[in-house]
Amino acid sequence: xxxxxxxxxxxxxxxxxxxxxxxxxxxxxxxxxxxxxxxxxxxxxxxxxxxxxxxxxxxxxxxxxxxxxxxxxxxxxxxxxxxxxxxxxxxxxxxxxxxxxxxxxxxxxxxxxxxxx
Amino acid sequence: xxxxxxxxxxxxxxxxxxxxxxxxxxxxxxxxxxxxxxxxxxxxxxxxxxxxxxxxxxxxxxxxxxxxxxxxxxxxxxxxxxxxxxxxxxxxxxxxxxxxxxxxxxxxxxxx
Numbered sequence: 001x002x003x004x005x006x007x008x009x010x011x012x013x014x015x016x017x018x019x020x021x022x023x024x025x026x027x028x029x030x031x032x033x034x035x036x037x038x039x040x041x042x043x044x045x046x047x048x049x050x051x052x053x054x055x056x057x058x059x060x061x062x063x064x065x066x067x068x069x070x071x072x073x074x075x076x077x078x079x080x081x082x083x084x085x086x087x088x089x090x091x092x093x094x095x096x097x098x099x100x101x102x103x104x105x106x107x108x109x110x111x112x113x114x115x116x117x
Numbered sequence: 118x119x120x121x122x123x124x125x126x127x128x129x130x131x132x133x134x135x136x137x138x139x140x141x142x143x144x145x146x147x148x149x150x151x152x153x154x155x156x157x158x159x160x161x162x163x164x165x166x167x168x169x170x171x172x173x174x175x176x177x178x179x180x181x182x183x184x185x186x187x188x189x190x191x192x193x194x195x196x197x198x199x200x201x202x203x204x205x206x207x208x209x210x211x212x213x214x215x216x217x218x219x220x221x222x223x224x225x226x227x228x229x
Contacts, residue, residue: 037166039160044209044220044221044222044223045158045160045166045209045211046220047217047218047219047220049217059216062217095166097165097166102171102172102175103156103168103171103172103213104158104166104168105168105177105178107165107166108165109165110165
């Protein structure tokens with residue numbers, strides 16, 4: 001069965017970086033891109049971008065494109081999302097999801113990133 | 118960016134009664150292939166979002182038939198024919214037509 005398993009919770013200081021992983025299994029990895037969404041406390045869902053696992057090409061929203069990088073390791077079927085220069089308002093649960101033409105059905109369990117001094 | 122506007126933002130419902138959520142987009146989501154690139158998600162506390170409706174009106178696998186979606190272009194509606202206790206959570210519409218992908222603000226459904 002399709003599974004996306006994410007790395008564990010992280011606590012970081014402002015200005016630091018965090019790298020969250022999303023390991024895929026149960027399907028042909030190269031057939032689907034991976035997208036990332038976050039949910040901050042008291043806020044709504046926010047799209048963080050996506051990456052093609054075929055060629056590593058990524059697309060990020062303007063708001064965070066200078067701070068986010070999504071990479072792919074095909075040898076381990078893992079996608080990484082790195083967020084740099086963390087701010088307090090980056091505190092959120094970060095989710096990965098498999099990109100499909102008809103919506104995002106498969107999601108990771110989420111990874112809580114807390115930015116605290 | 119395409120702006121997605123949901124209403125209401127809070128929806129107290131009675132068990133067994135119907136419920137409806139509206140979603141409007143600032144740009145038509147109807148593509149030349151006839152599909153509306155609008156999806157509905159439900160997020161329950163502590164869980165990842167779950168896909169309910171895709172392309173405006175298609176129920177995702179495993180979604181009960183009390184959920185339905187309708188609309189086209191810029192106006193969409195999610196309907197629950199008879200609310201059950203397990204339906205509480207925050208409902209989001211999301212446009213899948215252009216980057217950046219954008220979500221509505223979310224509608225919190227709770228039982229009265």
